[in-house]
Amino acid sequence: MNADFTAEELQFENEVREFLQNDFPAEYREKVDAGIRLSKDELVHWQKILYKKGWAASNWPVEHGGTGWSATEKHIFATEMGLIGAPEPVPFGMKMVAPVLMAYGSDEQKQRFLPDILQSNVWWCQGYSEPNSGSDLASLKTSAVRDGDEYVVNGSKTWNTYGQYADWIFCLVRTDTSVKKQEGISFMLIDMKTPGITLKPIVLLDGHAEVNEVFFDEVRVPANNLIGEENKGWTYAKVLLTHERTNISGVPRGKRRLAALKRLAGNTDDGFGGTMLENSAFKTKLAEVDIELQALEYSELRTLAALSVGKAPGPESSILKIVGTELAQEMDELFVDLAGYNCLPFVPEQFEDGFQGEAVGPGNSAAAALSYFNNRKLSIFGGSNEIQRNIISKAVLGL
Amino acid sequence: MWIFSNTEEQQMLQESVQKFVYKSYDFDTRNQIIASEKGFSQENWDLFAELGWLTVPFKEDDGGFGGSAVDLAVMMEEFGKAMLVEPFIATAVLAGGVISEQGSAEQKAELLPKIMEGSLQLACAYAEQGSRFNLANIKTSAVVEGDTVVLNGSKTAVLNGSNAEILLVAARESGAATDSEGISVFLVEAASAGVSIQSFANVDGKKSAEISLKDVSVPVSQRLGTSGSALQALQDGVDRATLAVSAEAVGAMESLLHKTVEYSKTRKQFGTAIGTFQALQHRMADMFIECQLARSIVIMAAMKLDGGESALEKTKSVSAAKSRIGRAIQKVGQEAIQIHGGIGMTEELDVGHLFKSVTAAEIMFGNTDYHTQRFASL
Structure with a gap:
């Protein structure tokens, strides 16, 4: 067994580190540290910086303008990005629809869509879940009926992240109701400007509307926006879900947050003349999170080792999703714990870009509860942790 | 002999709050009250005074209903179920309690009647x-x-x-x-x-x-x-407020459990109600256990506050209650959201607001770790 990087890998790590130090705008870094959301323009700007460096598409092959990195190189890149707090490119285009396009799209579709994704010219969003189809995604009902050279789409999609920014949406739609539910689903790309599409923002518990419900009313979609074959969408979607599940452990971000927790604890009065870093209960919880993070990191490295010798990500990646999300939620609990009374004020607007009013509470302590509320989503989305446990019990344990 | 049933008076108090909540405190009304300038309803406050609720925290000597912690807990639990935002704890329990303990006869005579008639915040x-x-x-x-x-x-x-x-x-x-x-x-x-x-x-x-x-x-x-x-009076007032917020949390958790169970019976995935999945059934059973233990320890603390125990025992029992409640809050609150799924994360549904309410209750007047450590050190 060996977990050391090679000399080349170490050199690459240095290069990434240096690039991020110099080229991830200091202004964005400050915002991320202060818990302020980056705007659409800022995210796009950052992605274009990555594009100029040739590092926008870490998961793409070279032929499409990707980096062609090995599993280890991807890991190094993701780690350094997470440690400094640089946002990963918005996944809907780069990590979700692009791999499906590459695998199942026509040449015309690839040429039409991939360059704009690579250059961050077009913002994509996801149209999977429906109000009545969450964990049971295959029961989706949004219909697409062929009419000449077009499909007519009716229905609604929900939990659509940043749909308000999106130019395009990739959707799973029902094209056959007479067969087994998985066999009547198609994968379709829809221009968000098409008449008949309306968006309704959904405000979450943190007071922010990052998700939407999207309604389709007699939306006419050119038939050449269908990916691959009609009624094969479920197969394609499963490929996408596997991609969604790699890199979900969030170890680098976890390390960054753990360091922040330790710093913060050292600066937080315990009320009795010491700091929270000296509080026995808090110290124990901090140590437990630290230890779990290390166990998770090595679980991820073991998965990575399998990938780097060409094995496909197996059902074991569910472990990373479950533990990674639950650990992130535990860290939120620790931030809430440290903030004490300071996390009670509900003033979400002070963490929006361009807030001009008088801030409540010291630093970003009032963001702790908001993050705790918002991150309850982690164990729900991307295949809920219940679904992940089903995968482990069925596919790994054979139950 | 152990008697854990409510007295006739407590039952009347409970029913009177239930009736008010049913008639005048649905989720939409609550949202409107929060959005209003004051953030609470003066009309409701006047009604609380009229119904005598504002006298509940006060001793008979102060002109109150008796100041029984059990009475208070019975009432707060119902408040918690509907997440009342009126400043009952702040004005009547905490500030009123400190004045009652620490104020001079003149100060009490001047202020306490005004609190009880609802004219002073x-x-x-x-x-x-x-x-x-x-x-x-x-x-x-x-x-x-x-x-x-x-x-x-x-x-x-x-x-x-x-x-x-x-x-x-x-x-x-x-x-x-x-x-x-x-x-x-x-x-x-x-x-x-x-x-x-x-x-x-x-x-x-x-x-x-x-x-x-x-x-x-x-x-x-x-x-x-x-x-x-003043520290002792402050301590006693905060202890009483801690009991009140704990009882409120018991009510809110009760609502969380109830709403989660009902939702699991109606939400269908994979062709069946999700409540038929054993994985979820056991977790809801655990939520139920947490709710019951939470209620038990709040009753214990309330009974000790009313009983002949030493001041130390009373304080210890309050910390015990708040510590145990805090653990229940985390479990019941998080599971309620998880079992609801995405819909539980939206501002539109009351379950998320109950989750936020109990999260605040966990922190209010000292969080779980604080009270666990206080219990251990006393």
């Missing part, structure tokens, strides 16, 4: 940045100059701070920052020169404030009781 400003949950950690200074006292300092997490006409300001007249001696409580009119109030709503919808005091002068006669002796 109060807030207790004790916590400070850096004091965390230690009530003795007070840096706000009180310097006596002849007949007046000058206050300087800042206060955090002042529940009802923006609506209170009079603030009960805990300040230090002598001693070092964490000494138990030297703390006095002063009655300060919120409109006094030098008082600035930053107002906001907490995550549970209740109004709160950050308050700073810059050379605020008040007559020495506005001190509650004698100089430097």
Whole structure:
């Protein structure tokens, strides 16, 4: 067994580190540290910086303008990005629809869509879940009926992240109701400007509307926006879900947050003349999170080792999703714990870009509860942790 | 013999709150109240006074209903089920309690009737940045100059701070920052020169404030009781408020459990109600267990507060309750959201607001770790 990087890998790590130090705008870094959301323009700007460096598409092959990195190189890149707090490119285009396009799209579709994704010219969003189809995604009902050279789409999609920014949406739609539910689903790309599409923002518990419900009313979609074959969408979607599940452990971000927790604890009065870093209960919880993070990191490295010798990500990646999300939620609990009374004020607007009013509470302590509320989503989305446990019990344990 | 059933009076009190909630406190109404300028309904407050609810925390000697902690718990549980945002704890339980314990006969005669008839809003400003949950950690200074006292300092997490006409300001007249001696409580009119109030709503919808005091002068006669002796009264008031917020959380958890179970019976995935999945059934059974243990320990603490136990036993039982409740809150709150799935994360559904309410309750008056450690150290 060996977990050391090679000399080349170490050199690459240095290069990434240096690039991020110099080229991830200091202004964005400050915002991320202060818990302020980056705007659409800022995210796009950052992605274009990555594009100029040739590092926008870490998961793409070279032929499409990707980096062609090995599993280890991807890991190094993701780690350094997470440690400094640089946002990963918005996944809907780069990590979700692009791999499906590459695998199942026509040449015309690839040429039409991939360059704009690579250059961050077009913002994509996801149209999977429906109000009545969450964990049971295959029961989706949004219909697409062929009419000449077009499909007519009716229905609604929900939990659509940043749909308000999106130019395009990739959707799973029902094209056959007479067969087994998985066999009547198609994968379709829809221009968000098409008449008949309306968006309704959904405000979450943190007071922010990052998700939407999207309604389709007699939306006419050119038939050449269908990916691959009609009624094969479920197969394609499963490929996408596997991609969604790699890199979900969030170890680098976890390390960054753990360091922040330790710093913060050292600066937080315990009320009795010491700091929270000296509080026995808090110290124990901090140590437990630290230890779990290390166990998770090595679980991820073991998965990575399998990938780097060409094995496909197996059902074991569910472990990373479950533990990674639950650990992130535990860290939120620790931030809430440290903030004490300071996390009670509900003033979400002070963490929006361009807030001009008088801030409540010291630093970003009032963001702790908001993050705790918002991150309850982690164990729900991307295949809920219940679904992940089903995968482990069925596919790994054979139950 | 153990009797855990409510007395006839307690049952009437419970039914009276239930009736009010059913008639006048649905989720939409609550949202409108939170969005209103004051952040609570004066009309409701007047009704609370009319129904006699504002007398419940007070002893008969003070002209109250009796001041039984069990009565209070019975009532707060019903408040919690519907997440009432009216400043009952801030004005009647906490500030009223401190005045009742520490005030002179004249001060009590002047203020307590007004609280009970609903014409006076109060807030207790004790916590400070850096004091965390230690009530003795007070840096706000009180310097006596002849007949007046000058206050300087800042206060955090002042529940009802923006609506209170009079603030009960805990300040230090002598001693070092964490000494138990030297703390006095002063009655300060919120409109006094030098008082600035930053107002906001907490995550549970209740109004709160950050308050700073810059050379605020008040007559020495506005001190509650004698100089430097207020910590015990403050402690007792906060203990009672802790019991009240714990009982409120029991009610809110009850609602969370109920709503989750009902949702699991109607939400269909994979062709069946999700409540038929054993994986979820066991987790809801665990939520039920947590709710029951939470209720038991709150009843225990309330009974001990009303009984003949020593002051130490009473305080210990409050910390025991708050500590255990805190664990229940985390489990019941998180599971309720998880089992609801995405819909539980939206502002539109009450379950998320219940989750936010119990999260605030976990922190209020000292969080789980604080009370566990306090229990261990007593």
